[in-house]
Amino acid sequence: MKIKAAMLLVVSLVMSGCTIHQTVEPAQIDSGHRLCIVENPAVREGFLPEFISVLERKNIAYEVVGDSAVPTSCEWVARYTANWSWDLALYMSYAEIKVYRNGSLDGEAIYDSTRGGANMNKFIDAETKIQELVDQLLHVKMASLFSRSFG
Template identity: 60%
Template sequence: MYKKFSLLLGAVVLFSGCSIQQTVEPTSVSSGGELCIVENSKVREGFLKELQASLTANGVKNRLLPANASLVECEWTATYNARWTWDMALYMSFAEIKIYRNGAPDGSALYDSTRGGANMSKFIDAETKIRELVDQLLTKTALLKISQGGSAA
């Protein structure tokens, strides 16, 4: 009995460390508004391109600011960070997008598979994940439009 319990406990501990975390706190930036993005040259260029395309697809105008720009340079500002890791293949293991309004936090999206270990779900398509994070970030705006009698499409 003790041996079975020990094996079960060991399996639970082993696989609990193989989790992927994704949390999103929607922002109140609305479509038609402008979001300034502070450039992060340490992140692969493709991340920024997909971030901008996803914002545009959601009706949010955006423009790029230099890396040293202030968070209060625009009413709405975004920062981003991402990391790729090699484990049998190169994959995006971490992504974070933060939205600020007048310098104060207003929403964020985090994807973190750095503790994914043996979890094969970590091998995601980065572009699809970025779109998903942006769509979820802007959910509050879509819900607000629906509640006011508009449509989310």
């Protein structure tokens, strides 16, 4: 009986180390504002187009800028990074998108399967995951069209 309990404990500890983490703290961009995306040339080619596709679907104005050329007029700035790993197949093991408003962090999305080990759920469709992260991260705050006070 003690051997079974010890084996169960060992298996539980090993499997808990094979977790995938995803956290999203949303940012609310004011309607009509532009998001400046700082292009990261170290990230695989397909990441940025998937990021942009969500912005277009949400009607969020954007501009892709270089790290050294972020205009001072950019109130909202997004920075991203992502890594791919090999384990029987190439897969996106880490993605991070941070959104800043006037230089202060306003929201972030992180996907981390680097400790996924034997967890087969790490073999995700990267395009779908990128879209999911951006969709959950960025929300448009609509200005009230009918802002009158009654009383």
